[in-house]
Amino acid sequence: MxxxxxxxxxxxxxxxxxxxxxxxxxxxxxxxxxxxxxxxxxxxxxxxxxxxxxxxxxxxxxxxxxxxxxxxxxxxxxxxxxxxxxxxxxxxxxxxxxxxxxxxxxxxxxxxxxxxxxxxxxxxxxxxxxxxxxxxxxxxxxxxxxxxxxxxxxxxxxxxxxxxxxxxxxxxxxxxxxxxxxxxxxxxxxxxxxxxxxxxxxxxxxxxxxxxxxxxxxVLQERLSIMTRVMEENLGGIRVVRAFSGQLFELAKFDKASKAALELAHDRVLIRVKNxxxxxxxxxxxxxxxxxxxxxxxxxxxxxxxxxxxxxxxxxxxxxxxxxxxxxxxxxxxxxxxxxxxxxxxDLDIEIKDEPGAKPLKVTEGTLRFENVDFAYPSAPFRPVLSGVSFEGRKGQTIGIVGKPGSGKSTVAHLIPRFYDVTAGRSISERAILRRWRWPPDSDTPRSPTMVS
Known part of the structure; x- marks a missing residue:
């Protein structure tokens, strides 16, 4: 060993x-x-x-x-x-x-x-x-x-x-x-x-x-990328496609992307042969x-x-x-x-960064607190999803977040493990701001919070 x-x-x-x-x-x-x-x-x-x-x-x-x-x-x-x-x-x-x-x-x-x-x-x-x-x-x-x-x-x-x-x-x-x-x-x-x-x-x-x-x-690379994207979306969501009987529509979409790539490939062959x-x-x-x-x-x-x-x-x-x-x-x-x-x-800059000297997060009391949290997605910064959200959860407690679709339930779940950083306010765990701590590499991070609409 x-x-x-x-x-x-x-x-x-x-x-x-x-x-x-x-x-x-x-x-x-x-x-x-x-x-x-x-x-x-x-x-x-x-x-x-x-x-x-x-x-x-x-x-x-x-x-x-x-x-x-x-x-x-x-x-x-x-x-x-x-x-x-x-x-x-x-x-x-x-x-x-x-x-x-x-x-x-x-x-x-x-x-x-x-x-x-x-x-x-x-x-x-x-x-x-x-x-x-x-x-x-x-x-x-x-x-x-x-x-x-x-x-x-x-x-x-x-x-x-x-x-x-x-x-x-x-x-x-x-x-x-x-x-x-x-x-x-x-x-x-x-x-x-x-x-x-x-x-x-x-x-x-x-x-x-x-x-x-x-x-x-x-251009061919872009068309192949579109074709790959269509295939990847269908493979990932095959159950949804079959549930809504969308096979013919998805096949037509893939066939259109495939034909566009094939036509351009034929044009490339013609250019090569003539010259x-x-x-x-x-x-x-x-x-x-x-x-x-x-x-x-x-x-x-x-x-x-x-x-x-x-x-x-x-x-x-x-x-x-x-x-x-x-x-x-x-x-x-x-x-x-x-x-x-x-x-x-x-060379992309990483959006979610730890502060210098961040230490591995050690969960003891298991306290989670949101203090007047505001949040807007980077793609729509002028359209707030959360505004003034505050709550506290302790180890062993079960918290229900209830709201209509699009009200921000999934967003709250994404803020807890820092998939995004809050726009305003503080997200606190174990009496510390989360960005001052980092998940240890061998820890079990939250993966599948349950959301009920």
Whole structure:
């Protein structure tokens, strides 16, 4: 048993450290907050970033090695020399080793990028659950559970994935596009410009498409939230629905919410298909131009076949990173939107607070007293529910609160365990104002007071 207790204490200590790290970035922009929070896992992040840079460099070496191998193969066919065959063999082995090494570093990049993301997700879920537990009853009275479910699933996942789909991908694309463009232009300026001619169009269309998809994704998220809310309300109140024969009405309401989400999902597919087709066409058009002008240079003897092959391989390698620019833009936009929503929730001020130095409440006499209590709900502060309520109850007594529906019977029951704070007057238990005391964590708090209308 001591081992379990020690393990539990260590776990709680880690949890407290994670919560402190989540709240430490309060006031920063969402993207900065997510980035610094992700970089807390420094060795996983360092391995992911280092592996990304090495894999990018190795990928850029492949076109040069392939072009060199093509030229050596042409020499073997023309001269049939034994030395040329040996050189071709070494080129093939080098190309194979570089490709394998690139695959291994890509594996390390993906593994540790996901590792950072899962660590971030775990810590954010801890903070989310902690905030849900600490928020007052009045907050949960105002907010639908379906909205909280959406926040804790979709928004948290958008923040979690930013490191791998946004931050690391930015480094990857910077190295591939920047260094790749430099290598093309230094080899042949005209062919380099032709090979890169598809880049601006693809980057533009990809960014526009992803921003459109991002905007529709936000709307889709809201529609899914509505659908989740309808489902949650029906599951929670299924007895009421069946008692009043409301099955057909509730099914129609859910069907309407489901169809709205499905139509928007179809629109997103159409946006993706149209823009992907245009980007693919521009890429093959640029490749046709490179083949035309490069082929003429090869025929004229101004360029080797291997150099032309390396140009075409460079284009193939650059195609995917350029198309991923839109995904990167989408990742930044999604992380910013989801981060705004998630951190706004995590940074909420707790309405029901204990005074500094509050002590655990110990019930001895069991005296409860209301002294001239006034109360209005936060959503309607100018509409008082209770006004000048005073009574006293002692241990063992049974108190009946009688009144018509809406007169404040449930409100009185909610004020006793401090689901809400009184607007005026005092709620006193054990000769002390309740906010100077806090319920001990292992106590049995009131849950189901009986109300009779």
């Amino acid at each position: 001591p081992t379990l207790k020690a393990g539990r204490e260590r776990s709680r200590g880690d949890a407290r450290a994670h919560l402190a790290a989540v709240y430490a970035g309060k006031g920063r922009s969402p993207l900065l907050r997510i980035t610094f929070f992700s970089l807390r896992h420094y060795w996983q992040a360092s391995l992911a970033i280092g592996a990304t840079i090495i894999a990018s460099v190795l990928q850029l070496m492949i076109p040069r090695l392939l072009g060199h191998a093509v030229d050596q193969a042409q020499n073997v066919l023309s001269t049939a020399a034994e030395g040329a065959q040996q050189a071709l063999l070494w080129s093939a082995v080098t190309l194979l080793l570089v490709s394998v090494a690139r695959g291994l570093f890509t594996l390390v990049q993906n593994y540790y990028s996901e590792s950072v993301g899962h660590h971030v997700g775990y810590e954010l879920r801890l903070a989310f659950y902690d905030k849900v537990q600490k928020l007052s009853y009045s907050y949960h009275d105002r907010v639908h559970s379906g909205d909280l479910i959406t926040l804790g699933l979709l928004d948290l996942d958008g923040v979690r994935m930013f490191f791998s789909t946004g931050f690391v991908r930015t480094i990857l694309l910077t190295v591939l596009i920047g260094v790749g463009a430099y290598m093309l232009l230094t080899t042949d300026v005209v062919l380099g410009l032709l090979a890169l001619s598809f880049v601006p169009f693809v980057a533009w269309r990809s960014s526009v498409a992803q921003l459109m998809l991002r905007a529709t994704w936000v 992907t087709s245009m980007m693919t066409f521009s890429f093959f058009a640029a490749m046709g131009l490179v083949l035309w002008f490069g082929g003429n240079k090869v025929i004229a003897g101004d360029m080797s076949v291997g150099t032309l092959a390396s140009f075409l391989t460079f284009m193939t390698i650059l195609q995917m990173p350029v198309r991923q620019l839109g995904l990167m833009v989408n990742s930044f936009a999604r992380a910013s939107t989801c981060g705004n929503r998630l951190f706004a929730f995590l």
